[in-house]
Amino acid sequence: MSVLRSVRFEANSRDAVLRNLDAVEPNWRWTLSAPPAEDCSLRFGRQYLHSSSIVTAEHSVGIGAVARRKAARVSLYFVLAGAMEIADRAARKVLSIPANHVASACESSAKRLAIEARSSWLAFHIPEPTLRRHFEELTGRPYVQEFVLPVTRFCEGDGHGLYQTLRQAEEDLSSASPEERPMLAKAYQQLALAKLFAKTPHNLAEAFGRGTLSDAPRQLLKAEAFMRENLASPITIDDLAGAAGCSPRALQRMFRTYRGDSPIGILCSYRLAAAHGAIRTGRTASITDLALSLQFSNPSRFSVLYRSAYGCSPSSALRLARDEAKMETAENDDTRS
Incomplete structure (x- = not known):
């Protein structure tokens, strides 16, 4: 994945919102909750790190999506305003993330995403092989189960440091020169993953800290x-x-x-x-x-x-x-x- 580019757009019509979402996230089939005549707006930005990415979005209209196929990607969703719901029909589970909370989700076939109108959020997308490789290198232990971050407040406490790191990465990369971007992208990815494993509560925390799972x-x-x-x-x-x-x-x-x-x-x-x-x-x-x-x-x-x-x-x-x-x-x- 290129670290020499970023993606930003602002769409102000139903067709433009759907067209742009299909272009930047083709593995999801997108829908909007608003009727065709209603005004729609969406601001979207993506900064690429070394092999992961940071996405920010703010929208006036409710957005829904269904994953077309399984992707080896873990996503951390920080909901800043509004609310997000992720439904896994195969597992018969629904994950609800309210404002000021973060949780993780794996991208699997037929997984459903529903985001309220007037929501804003930040997502950190990480390929699972990258997550596995960094976990094993940092802990010296095998990655033997999927990473799961439960719904957690991030405005304070352990999750806040990771959120701040992602925000700082987004800011620095947006103003970096083409020569600086590869170095900054790699460094910020390593820092974000180190904070994720060491400072953020999740199901592998004990394996990181004390060598057990x-x-x-x-x-x-x-x-x-x-x-x-x-x-x-x-x-x-x-x-x-x-x-x-x-x-x-x-x-x-x-x-x-x-x-x-x-x-x-x-x-x-x-x-x-x-x-x-x-x-x-x-x-x-x-x-x-x-x-x-x-x-x-x-x-x-x-x-x-x-x-x-x-x-x-x-x-x-x-x-x-x-x-x-x-x-x-x-x-x-x-x-x-």
Whole structure:
């Protein structure tokens, strides 16, 4: 995604509002609550960070939208005025965000968005691979469940720092020169994600601060410890249940409740995180050998899973890690000479 541009528009008719929204957010099918004859206005702005973006909007008319397909993106919505409602029909859940509150939502197929008339809001859109990668690099632990920020006041307290950072990023990037933008965009993204993990209450806060992922039953924690100690060995659900001291069915239920995935799905996340660490630090010479050593019997399938988790192929990540290592070595040689 380009960091050399921003998007801003002001629309003052029904057709202009819908046309512009379709252009800037094509994964959503947009509707307006106002009749055709009623006046409509919408101010919209987007600043691109390194791989994320900050969106601001203010509108006189009620806006609705339905997601066309699943997108690997997490959005944090800060509602400044009015109110926003996000409905997930598949999960039968409705998230209501009143003014002065923030919450997160993942973009999934058929998810519905409804925003009251005379609302204004700021959104921080982050690709999930970016979120995963930064979480693992900051904590040294695998990202084994989706990020969830519950409805939280942000005008004061922990969420306020993240909001201020996003506002400052928006202001600085809007006045930056083309030469300054890439550096500022990358720095602000790193700062925003650090504040998100360290200062904002969410379901991964304990993992960030104390190395655990929620107050899970001891059987589940035993199973996860067994996973971490045996990443390079074949593991079955019966092996995990034996290590945990419970039945396979009970273990499946615990993982679904506390991790949102199956035990084998979580084991896959641990192995992908181990692979990412080995690639990032240059501790592998062959992607195929790495995949096989972590019990991915099909290297092609491993590449698909890795790309889905981290946003690029393992071979591309390895080339990038090697290039960065060469640059660091060259810089160190220049310093010594």
